Amino acid sequence: MIFQDRLDAGRRLAARMNYLRGQDVVVLGLPRGGVPVAKEVAKGLGVPLDVIVVRKLGVPSQPELAMGAVSEGGVLVTNDEIVRITRISSQEFALVVRRESEEVERRAKRFRGDRPHVSLTGRIALVVDDGIATGSSAQAACKVARALGAAKVVLAAPVGSAASVKLLSQEADEVICLQIPEMFFAVGEWYHDFSATSDEEVADLLRVEEESPAREVGSFLRTAAGVAARARETRRSQRP
Numbered sequence: 001m002i003f004q005d006r007l008d009a010g011r012r013l014a015a016r017m018n019y020l021r022g023q024d025v026v027v028l029g030l031p032r033g034g035v036p037v038a039k040e041v042a043k044g045l046g047v048p049l050d051v052i053v054v055r056k057l058g059v060p061s062q063p064e065l066a067m068g069a070v071s072e073g074g075v076l077v078t079n080d081e082i083v084r085i086t087r088i089s090s091q092e093f094a095l096v097v098r099r100e101s102e103e104v105e106r107r108a109k110r111f112r113g114d115r116p117h118v119s120l121t122g123r124i125a126l127v128v129d130d131g132i133a134t135g136s137s138a139q140a141a142c143k144v145a146r147a148l149g150a151a152k153v154v155l156a157a158p159v160g161s162a163a164s165v166k167l168l169s170q171e172a173d174e175v176i177c178l179q180i181p182e183m184f185f186a187v188g189e190w191y192h193d194f195s196a197t198s199d200e201e202v203a204d205l206l207r208v209e210e211e212s213p214a215r216e217v218g219s220f221l222r223t224a225a226g227v228a229a230r231a232r233e234t235r236r237s238q239r240p
Contacts, residue, residue: 001159001178001179001190002190002191002192003158003159003190003191003192004191004192004193005191005192005193005194005195006033006036006037006040006130006191006193006194006197007036007037007040009037009040009130009158009159009178009191010036010037010038010039010040010041010044010128010158011040011044012158012178013037013040013041013128013156013157013158013176013178014040014041014043014044014045015044016156016176016178017041017044017045017126017154017156017176018044018045020045020047020124020126020154021045021046023124024122024123024124025045025047025123025124025125025126026047026048026049026050026118026119026120026123026124026125026126027041027042027045027047027048027049027050027126027128028049028050028051028052028125028126028127028128028141028145029049029050029051029052029128029129029202029205030051030052030054030127030128030129030130030137030138030141031051031053031107031111031197031199031202032196032197032198032199032201032202033129033130033131033187033194033196033197034128034129034130034157035051035197035201035202035205035206036130036197036201036205037128037129037130037157037158038128039205041126041128041156047126048118049205049206050112050117050118050206051108051111051112051117051202051206052071052072052127052141052144052145053071053072053104053107053108053111054069054070054071054072054104054137054138054140054141054144055069055070055071055100055101055103055104055107055137056068056069056100056134056136056137057069057070057078057093057096057097057100057136058096059082059086059088060088060092060096061086062086065082065086066079066082066134066136066137067079067082067083067086067088067093067096068082068083068136069136069137069139069140070097070100070101070104070140071104071137071140071141071143071144072104072108072117072144073144073147073148074101075140075143075144075147076097076140077136077139077140077143078093079134079136107199110199110203111199111202111203111206112206113203115206117148119149120145120148120149120150121148121149121150122149122150122151123149123150123151124150124151124152124153124154125145125146125148125150125152125153125154126154126156127141127142127145127153127154127155127156127172128155128156128157129141129155129157130157130158130187130191131157131158131159131160131187131188131190132155132157132159132160132161132164132165132168132177132187133160133161133164133184133186133187134164135160135161135164135165135167135168138155138157138164138168138171139167139168139171141155142155142168142171142172143171152173152174153171153172153173153174154172154173154174154175154176155168155171155172155174155175155176156175156176156177157176157177157178158177158178158179158190159177159178159179159180159181159184159187159190160177160179160180160184161180161181161184162180162181162182162184165177165180
């Protein structure tokens with residue numbers, strides 16, 4: 001299965017996630033590329049969209065090789081094996097962590113402006129990315145979602161490596177991946193159009209979300225569910 005672009009991937013993923021419709025879900029896109037996918041999922045389910053900002057910790061001499069990740073809330077994930085193999089000193093590691101932590105704060109401010117993140121307390125956090133390669137960023141995002149009070153964490157992506165999906169199944173309550181190829185080299189090879197997503201595009205998608213009726217629909221569903229639950233409880237208490 002080759003996806004036309006991130007919008008196509010998001011629509012297909014939304015169809016797969018339809019079982020969550022009507023539940024108290026917040027979709028969390030991983031910037032930058034995961035946000036257009038997440039937008040389509042949120043639209044398909046009629047639920048709120050937000051971002052969860054995570055930065056990969058690249059080995060100084062090989063920036064594409066992840067030795068961990070850092071995210072909002074000071075969550076740090078370390079790949080001890082990569083650190084050992086590359087012989088990264090604690091000072092070098094700390095320098096990368098500090099630099100990427102500053103970038104996390106910058107991006108969170110750039111994407112949301114002065115808006116707070118959507119509350120996850122007691123809700124289902126649906127973390128969405130455009131693909132899962134090493135899984136470091138997704139792993140950190142799942143940890144952050146739990147730290148922010150999510151009752152359940154679901155990770156979803158259009159495509160991912162088998163090893164990473166297996167690893168992440170230990171972190172998330174559920175992992176949904178439309179395509180898990182036997183031979184996986186890069187996320188981009190599974191898209192016809194894998195153009196880079198800019199900070200401005202992410203900010204625009206979130207701004208549009210603020211003006212979307214999806215939040216009102218989600219609020220109505222949660223209120224209706226609460227009223228129904230209280231009514232059931234009242235009926236039970238009135239039984240002889």
